Amino acid sequence: xxxxxxxxxxxxxxxxxxxxxxxxxxxxxxxxxxxxxxxxxxxxxxxxxxxxxxxxxxxxxxxxxxxxxxxxxxxxxxxxxxxxxxxxxxxxxxxxxxxxxxxxxxxxxxxxxxxxxxxxxxxxxxxxxxxxxxxxxxxxxxxxxxxxxxxxxxxxxxxxxxxxxxxxx
Numbered sequence: 001x002x003x004x005x006x007x008x009x010x011x012x013x014x015x016x017x018x019x020x021x022x023x024x025x026x027x028x029x030x031x032x033x034x035x036x037x038x039x040x041x042x043x044x045x046x047x048x049x050x051x052x053x054x055x056x057x058x059x060x061x062x063x064x065x066x067x068x069x070x071x072x073x074x075x076x077x078x079x080x081x082x083x084x085x086x087x088x089x090x091x092x093x094x095x096x097x098x099x100x101x102x103x104x105x106x107x108x109x110x111x112x113x114x115x116x117x118x119x120x121x122x123x124x125x126x127x128x129x130x131x132x133x134x135x136x137x138x139x140x141x142x143x144x145x146x147x148x149x150x151x152x153x154x155x156x157x158x159x160x161x162x163x164x165x166x167x168x169x
Contacts, residue, residue, distance in 0.1 A: 057091065065089075068151055072144050081139045088132035092125055
C-alpha cells in the first residue's frame with residue numbers, strides 16, 4: 001500500500017506541475033473569473049467549448065513566447081534551438097475524458113488506476129518539456145539565462161501561481 005501511495009502522490013504532483021506549467025504559459029492578462037471545476041469558461045457571455053479554450057490558450061502561449069523571445073535577444077545562431085524549443089513546448093493532445101457512464105460502472109480501485117494512468121501520461125509530457133527546457137537553456141549565454149530564470153521565477157513558465165512577484169491564489 002505504501003508503494004501505491006507514493007506512486008499516487010508522485011502522479012498527483014506531476015499533474016499539478018503540468019497543469020501549473022500549462023497555465024503559466026497561458027497567463028498574459030489577469031485571470032478570468034473562476035468557474036466551477038469542469039464547467040466551460042465563458043467568452044462574450046457564451047460558454048466556450050474545449051476547442052475554443054485550447055485555441056485561446058495557444059494564442060496566449062504564443063504571445064508569451066514572443067515576449068520571451070524578444071527579451072532573450074537571441075542571436076541568429078540560437079534561432080534554430082529556439083524554434084525547436086517552442087515546438088516541443090506546445091501543449092500536446094490531452095487524453096480524452098473518460099465516459100461518465102463507463103466510469104460509473106468501475107470500482108473505486110479501477111477508477112483510481114485510470115486516474116493514475118492519466119497522471120503517468122501527463123508526467124511523461126512534463127518530463128519531455130523539462131528536457132526541452134534543459135536543452136534550450138544550455139545554449140543560452142549567462143545574461144540570457146538570467147532573463148530566462150527571472151521570467152520563470154515570476155511564474156510565467158513555472159508553476160503559474162505568481163505573476164510579477166505577487167501571490168495570486
